[in-house]
Amino acid sequence: MAKELPTRKEDYSLWYNELVKKADLAEHSDVRGCMVIKPYGYSIWEKMQQALDKMFKDTGHSNAYFPLFVPKSLFEAEEKNAEGFAKECAIVTHYRLKTDPQNKGKLIVDPEAKLDEELVVRPTSEAIIWSTYKKWIQSYRDLPILVNQWANVVRWEMRTRLFLRTAEFLWQEGHTAHATADEAVRETVQMLDVYADFAENFMALPVVKGRKSEGERFPGAVDTYCIEAMMQDGKALQAGTSHFLGQNFAKAFDVQFTNKEGKLGYVWGTSWGVSTRLMGALIMAHSDDDGLVLPPKLAPIHVVIVPIFRTDEELARISEKAQEIAAALRKQGFAVKFDNRDTHKPGFKFAEWELKGVPVRLAIGPRDMEAGTVEVARRDTKEKQVMKLDEVVEKIPALLDDIQTTIYARARTFRSEVTTEVNAYEEFKKVLNEKGGFLAAHWDGTPETEAAIKEETKATIRCIPLDAKEEAGVCIYSGKPSTRRVLFARAY
Amino acid sequence: MAKELPTRKEDYSLWYNELVKKADLAEHSDVRGCMVIKPYGYSIWEKMQQALDKMFKDTGHSNAYFPLFVPKSLFEAEEKNAEGFAKECAIVTHYRLKTDPQNKGKLIVDPEAKLDEELVVRPTSEAIIWSTYKKWIQSYRDLPILVNQWANVVRWEMRTRLFLRTAEFLWQEGHTAHATADEAVRETVQMLDVYADFAENFMALPVVKGRKSEGERFPGAVDTYCIEAMMQDGKALQAGTSHFLGQNFAKAFDVQFTNKEGKLGYVWGTSWGVSTRLMGALIMAHSDDDGLVLPPKLAPIHVVIVPIFRTDEELARISEKAQEIAAALRKQGFAVKFDNRDTHKPGFKFAEWELKGVPVRLAIGPRDMEAGTVEVARRDTKEKQVMKLDEVVEKIPALLDDIQTTIYARARTFRSEVTTEVNAYEEFKKVLNEKGGFLAAHWDGTPETEAAIKEETKATIRCIPLDAKEEAGVCIYSGKPSTRRVLFARAY
Structure with missing residues (x-):
C-alpha cells in the first residue's frame, strides 16, 4: 500500500498529491477547484481547530458568525480590498431554478429570479464584518471588539492543489476593533505570536515571524505580518497572516467612536487568519516516502x-x-x-x-x-x-x-541547512536553483527590485524577519544600500 | 434594560424578536434574510455543538467536509430532492467582478466570466455527498459510511425570522450509507433518539418523537422521522429530523456495492440534521418577560x-x-x-x-x-x-x-396542559383557536384531508407519534376509519 507512493526525490509534487489521497486526507470533488476533506483528514483539522480555538479564547476572543454573502456595494467599499479580490470571487446572481420548458427533468436558472444586487461569496469577511461593527460601536466603552469566526471562504483560484490552494477552503478569521493604533498593533503582533506558538508547539513546524513587503501585503491592510515555514523541497509556505488594518475599513464603513475625552475618531482594526492550508504545510514538512509523519x-x-x-x-x-x-x-x-x-x-x-x-x-x-x-x-x-x-x-x-520534539528538531535542522546568506545576485540564483530554501539577502526596499527578482527567478520576498539584525549592506540586485537582510524563497 | 422587553402576552412574536436582539444573541445583517450570530448567541450554539458532536462520535460517526457548491447537473439528479429545493436556492453564475467602465470605483459582474455550468449554493448536501460516495463505495467492506458535517447552508426563504427561518443557517448534516434497509432504518431511528436525548437532557426541552406524513416528508426521503417541541404560545416547532432515504440517492447517483455473496445492489441511505433553529426553540420554550432562561x-x-x-x-x-x-x-x-x-x-x-x-x-x-x-x-x-x-x-x-430539572419539568407540564385529545372537527377548531397546543386527533391517512385541514385551520400534522397506541376511531374531518391519533398543531 505505502509502496505505491512515488518518492519525494522522484517527484515531490506527485508524492504530495498521492499521499493526500492515499492517506485518506482529501480528494478532488465534482466541483471545480473544491475539495472533499475526508474523515481522517478532517480529524487532524479538528485537532488544529481545538488547539487554536483555545488559544484564541485564552487571549480574550469570542467566536461569532457573519453571513456567507457580501452585497456588491459593501464588497466594493474598501477599494484596495475589493480590487484585490474582485478577480477571483464567486457571484450569486439568482435565487431560484425552474424546470426547463424544453427539457422536463432538467432545471434552468429562472430569469425572473434575478437579484437586484449581486452577492459575492465571501473571499474574506472584512467588508461584511465592518459594516456590522458600525452598528456595534459608538463609544470607547464598546471597544475593543475581539471576535473570531470559523468559516468557509471562496476564492476562484485557477490552479488548485489539495489543501494548498482550493477554490473553497476552511479557515478562521479574527476581526478586532480598537480605540488606538497602538493597541491594534499589539493585537496584530499578539496573534502572530499565537500562530507561531501553535505552528512550533503543535505542528512541530519551525516558522520565521516577519512582515510582508508592500507588494505582498493583504489588500486593505497597512501592515501584514506572517509566519513562514520551509517545506522539504526547499520551497517556503506562508502558514498564517496577521494584518494591522489601520483605519482603512473603519473609514470605508464609517465606523467612528467617541473616546474618553468625548472626541470622535475612526476605529483601528486588525484581522488574522489561518486555513486548511496548514494541513498542506503539516504534510509537506514532516512526511516521508512511506507516508504521513504526524506530530x-x-x-x-x-x-x-x-x-x-x-x-x-x-x-x-x-x-x-x-x-x-x-x-x-x-x-x-x-x-x-x-x-x-x-x-x-x-x-x-x-x-x-x-x-x-x-x-x-x-x-x-x-x-x-x-x-x-x-x-x-x-x-x-x-x-x-x-x-x-x-x-x-x-x-x-x-x-x-x-517524537514531538524530534520531529520539530528535524524540521529545524533542515531549515537551517537550507537557509543561506547570499551577497550577490549570481550567487542568489545559483543557490536558489541548486538548493532552494530561504535566501537571506539585502534588498533595496523598492517594489521595482522585488518585482524584477520575482520575474527573473520566481523567488519572492517571504518576509522581513522581525528578528533581523541591523546590518549595513547592498541590495543584491540594484547595489543600493540596505540596512537589513530579508528572506527570499520560491513559495507555495 | 430588561424592562424594555414587551411581555409574551402582549405580543409573543415581538417579545421573541426583541429578546433575541437585546440579549445579544443575533441580529439581522445587511444581507437579505441572513443573520449575524453575536458572540453571546454563538457561545450557546457552541455548547450545543460540543454536546451533539460528542454524541455523534460516541455512536461511531466521523466529521468530514464537502463542497459548498453543487453543480446544477448533480443538483437535479435526484428529482424529488431537486424539485423540493429548486425554488429557494442561491445560484452562482459568474466567477469575477470587474471595474465598471462607466463608473470607476464601482464593480460589475464580468460577463466574460460566466460559468459553463451554474453552481447551486447547497441547501442540503445529499447530492454532492452521494456523488462522492459513488467513489468511496464498491464493496460491503466499504460500508457502513457514518459521516457528519458541520456547515452552513442556504435556502432562499422569503419570510425570515432570526434563528427560526433564515436564508443562511448553520447546521450539522449526517449522511450515512448502509448495506441493508434494516441497518439504515436502525440508524435513522438511532439518530432520532440522539436528537431527543439532546433536546430533553441538554435543552430541557420535552419532545415528541414521530414520523412525518407523506406531505411533510423531506424531498427525496422514503420516511422522515422528527422530534416536535411545544413553544409557550402553543405553537409547535420541529426541532430535528432524521430521514430514511431508501435507495433513492443511491439510484440517482448510481452507488452500487457488491455484497458478501458477490451480488451487486444499491446502497441504502440516511440523512439527519439539526440547525441553529434549535436556538429559537431554546429561547421560546423557556424564557420569560424578563429575558432568557437558559438550562x-x-x-x-x-x-x-x-x-x-x-x-x-x-x-x-x-x-x-x-x-x-x-x-x-x-x-x-x-x-x-x-x-x-x-x-x-x-x-x-x-x-x-x-x-x-x-x-x-x-x-x-x-x-x-x-x-x-x-x-x-x-x-x-x-x-x-x-x-x-x-x-x-x-x-x-x-x-x-x-434548575436544569425544574426547567424541563415546567416545559413538560406546560406541554401536557396544551395537549388535547379531540374527536370532532368543530372541537378541533375551537381548541386550536382558543388554546392552541398539540391536538391529538384521528386522521384518515390521506394527503387530501391533511391539505384541507391545513388550508382551513393552518394546522399541520406535526407527526405520527412513535408511541401512539392502536385505537379505533374516525377521522375528525372525513369520518373515515382511523387506527391511531396523530398530532396536529400550528407550527413555526
Missing part, C-alpha cells in the same frame, strides 16, 4: 496496536492484553486503535498505519505474550525497540513527547 | 457574582471573596462571571444578567461579608435564598442540577 499533538490516533496471530485462540489472548493496554492509555487521554481485522495481514496493517502517520505502533505476537514483551515502533525515526508489556503504558507518554 | 447545561455563564459596594475599599474586600468563590467553582468546570464594573449599578447588572439568562446570581454586599452570607438568586423561579459564604461553593452544583 503526536495533532495525531487523531496516537498508538496503534497490531496483533500478530495465526489462530483465533492466539488472537483472543493477545486481544485481552491489547485491550488492557489500550484502556490504560485512553484513560490518560491518548487515542488508541486496536487493529484486530482478520481480513488483512500484519505487514499490510503496518504499511497502512505508517501511511497514515500514527506516531507509535505496538506489535504483539504469541512469542511476545510468552516473553512478556511488545515491539514498539516509532513512525518518525522508524526505530524499533522491545519493551516489557507491563512497562509500555508508563513509557508511551514520554515516547510521544520525544 | 445550565447550555449556559455560557453558570454563575454571575455581583458585588454591592459604595467604596473602593468595600469592593476590594468583596472582590477577594468573590474571586475565591469563582476560582473554586471554575475548578469544578463551571463558568463564572464576576461583574465588578464600576460604571453600572447593581440593579442594572441584575436586570442585564436576567436578560441573558444566567442560571444563578450571587450578590455580595458589606453586610453579607460581616454576616458571612451571600444572596443566591435562581433565574428560573426567581427564588432567592441566603446561603453561608463558606457553603455556597458546595451547594451550587446541586442548585444548577435542580
